[in-house]
Amino acid sequence: MKKEFTVIGLGRFGGSVCRELIDAGMDVLAIDRDEDRVNEFAQIATQAVIADTTDETVMRKLGVRNFEHVIVAIGEDIQGSILTTIILKELGVKTITVKAQNDLHEKVLLKIGATHVVHPERDMAKRIAHHMISNNILDYLELSEEFSIAEVASTTEMAGNSLLDLNVRAKYGVTIVAIKRNKENIIISPSAQDVIQAGDTLIIIGADEAINRFEQDLQ
Known part of the structure; x- marks a missing residue:
């Protein structure tokens, strides 16, 4: 049975996760603010959209709440990462995995409801x-x-x-x-x-x- 994932942030880490999920036959909604990155995944992801994930109205319209697992792989924008995680939690997303930039970022993410926090570089x-x-x-x-x-x-x-x-x-x-x-x-x-x-x-x-x-x- 196919699982449905949303990947937010299509940089090096997020892009790699997105490709692995697609190669495994999963349904993936790929989201980024950068048009070039979204275009790169438009042909391989189930759906790829340009969106501001810190806007709750936008997230509701995208139907992110219906996905089993959301991966937040936003790069250096710690504030954007935190706001996105808060919105996902409020929307009732069951599993939220977030990339952290440092230990303090990780502590904040866990406090606001992230299910898993990863430090790929560390x-x-x-x-x-x-x-x-x-x-x-x-x-x-x-x-x-x-x-x-x-x-x-x-x-x-x-x-x-x-x-x-x-x-x-x-x-x-x-x-x-x-x-x-x-x-x-x-x-x-x-x-x-x-x-x-x-x-x-x-x-x-x-x-x-x-x-x-x-x-x-x-x-």
Whole structure:
């Protein structure tokens, strides 16, 4: 069943989200104040319109309240982002995801009713930084302020050992939730008897401090 999305702001982030949703076969209403950006998406989005989303009357006419999920990806205009979010909340939109410029912006967005707040630049910077700090960290995703999930390349020392032997939960406070093998086979919720093979990638979850301790011991 197709889901219906509205994407407000068709810059780099909003435009990328819009394309991904369209490629996935979703119905997308694309909105921006910039005519050139709207024209760019006119041929691929379900509907693309030039509109001021800080005008409640305009938003009502567009029927935004009927969409399941609205993504607010307005660029540097923090005031516009906040006003748009307030209007969406008042219109009764169920799920509102908003791009934040900084931590203070995020706090305001959450207080006024944003369902999810994303920091694409900050999150990407963290992922790159962790990969640069440790060659074993292949990917890194923040789940909350204190917990993250990471893809870690297993070391030669790990090969041949079972998860029970490694006992990473007791040693570091992290949990191995999956093992990726040969890029195709994924072992979900591996048992204590599962043995690490050379070339395996471990998907671990835990507190940031615990993951950092695990990282340091891998080097």
